[in-house]
Amino acid sequence: MTEVGESQAGGKAKPRGKAQVAHRKPTMSDVARLAGVGTMTVSRVLNGTVPVAEETARRVQTAISQLNYRPNELARAFRGQKSKSIGLIIPYLYDPFFANCAHAVTTVAKEHGYSVIITTSNEDPETEYAEADQMLQRNVDGVVVIPASLSHSRLTRTLFGKTPVVAFDRPVSDPTVDVVLVQNTAGARRIVEHLIEHGHQRIAFMGLSRSLFTINARFMGYRRALQEAGLHEDSFFGCGSQGETLTSLKEKLKGLNAPTAILTSNTLATRYVLSSLLHLGVKMPSDIAFAGFDDFDMAEFTSPPLTVVRQPAQEMGRVATSLLFDRIERGEVPQTGNRIVLPVEIVLRRSCGCKHRLPVVIH
């Protein structure tokens, strides 16, 4: 007699079809009772694991829809040790790049019938660790993460145990973790080479912070291109605010060796640099040529349209998540993780000095 104790209002022993008021959600045994079968039969009909007599199955189906029964996913997850959910940890959601990544993750998860538990780390390794731990306590079946800056890190196999993890956009130190990146270095290098082809000899790199993997990698590409051309570096890594960016730029531009071209490390730096250039009355590309790393919706409609390195944000999220599901479905812990590097595109618009009426995309 399962007769749930708290007979508040609707605790009829015999469920009478729709009489089941919205008080307590119907359970599998409610269905079983109504259909006159055992709970296991209901379970089987639901999961299709083992054949059930057609007639019985129909009775069960009827009972299910009469009661409007829905399996309790929480109980399932609890019982089965797998929650059909994955965790997603990203630095911020207000950054369109990260948001695009996240979009792809949720999309792929939905295709696999999984739920996504999302959280933001605010670029803080401690928060990130705590959130990952929290997700693990919720028995997520896997985690995709854009690791917080330089979290060398607290994100290790030890924490995750046998739960699969895939890092993307930025790597983690643990070599058993899969990682999906883009060609940061090669992309930066190519666009600097392009600037050099335009005849520039003094090219500045305006960056956010070298402690971010992606930005450092881009800087390395910039450096490499300059070295190969026998040119000098000129970099700044404090584009974290409008003020600092403006100050730095003003300083650079008044010297005799003022740069004639700029490469920014990411969209935030681009924004601050653009704004500073505007303040200073410096025109692109006549006074200075410009290229940015990371494309964004409006890059085509600024004045002039911006030449950028375009990263496949959604693609990266998609690949990372697919990889995660591979791991989840295989169920084995990898000895060594994959390292996938996705190609970037160079989008030539006008800020670099090109005259194309429409953007030219180089793969």
Next chain:
Amino acid sequence: MTEVGESQAGGKAKPRGKAQVAHRKPTMSDVARLAGVGTMTVSRVLNGTVPVAEETARRVQTAISQLNYRPNELARAFRGQKSKSIGLIIPYLYDPFFANCAHAVTTVAKEHGYSVIITTSNEDPETEYAEADQMLQRNVDGVVVIPASLSHSRLTRTLFGKTPVVAFDRPVSDPTVDVVLVQNTAGARRIVEHLIEHGHQRIAFMGLSRSLFTINARFMGYRRALQEAGLHEDSFFGCGSQGETLTSLKEKLKGLNAPTAILTSNTLATRYVLSSLLHLGVKMPSDIAFAGFDDFDMAEFTSPPLTVVRQPAQEMGRVATSLLFDRIERGEVPQTGNRIVLPVEIVLRRSCGCKHRLPVVIH
């Protein structure tokens, strides 16, 4: 290399005394056994519900950290009928506006110690319904949702039962659901009035689709302002693609009654209109004045900087989520939902014809 060396697939059937190998996660009774107490005592130490002798508590704490025990949140949720998680449903994550909203939601949830299950509806009521249902099966304690366009229907109390729901950005038809909106109509009206003050008599509204609540509401504001000024409407609702927008704009601009000013319905429309204007060689604000609904990161760096109505995206997400937690904590089902309308700001830059060097924000 970080010595992760536990024998991967081999480690089972080891003595299960205190030598807890990393195979099975430690449970509360493992802790209890090690500390020499009952499971309830562990539970009490963990939850601080009932006083526990200091000495005992210490022993338990020691055992917990020795085993690196973490409570199984899934079991807790299952047992307690509440999951400490909320659901978030939005149309897309790649739209920066929605992403900002989502950011605020996750932030507030974290402050309350809740997890967020996120999903995208792709503006499809069916998907939305299915996803909401799915979340309910996972026993979320509440749901915040930006309803899919015209989903007047499927999101109802009937579906959610006693689970609190808050809609934001767009309302739902069910009057018992709380809703948080912004001043779409008033904002549009005010900015059109501003355009009129600049002397414009023929102002066009370029919109995405009238079937979207927000866009329709903005259109109503536009209409109202025109009516009060005794001017004629001139609207287009097909800015869903570059092509259609361009065609429509070209058409409008060649007539004798060509508009001298444009208001767009949202950022997407803004983008297509800007692009079209560029194609057509029409200059702002000399040839045509421009104002857009919804501010965005780069609006200040387009040529010219854009005058827009700014919506408090994060604020809206924050208010909606706070409201949800009010409901969750109170635990009562509201007879009638709140309807909160947040103010917008008018950001005057140059595209409307203003000459300000810096943006002027009107509250």
Next chain:
DNA sequence: CTGTTAGCGCCTTCAA
């Protein structure tokens, strides 16, 4: 203050 009992809803295991 602390322990025991009894499930939450589901599915694996075993028996019929």
Next chain:
DNA sequence: TTGAAGGCGCTAACAG
């Protein structure tokens, strides 16, 4: 093909 038992990890409700 179907059903009964048992337990996943945790915590209310009661003892002691």
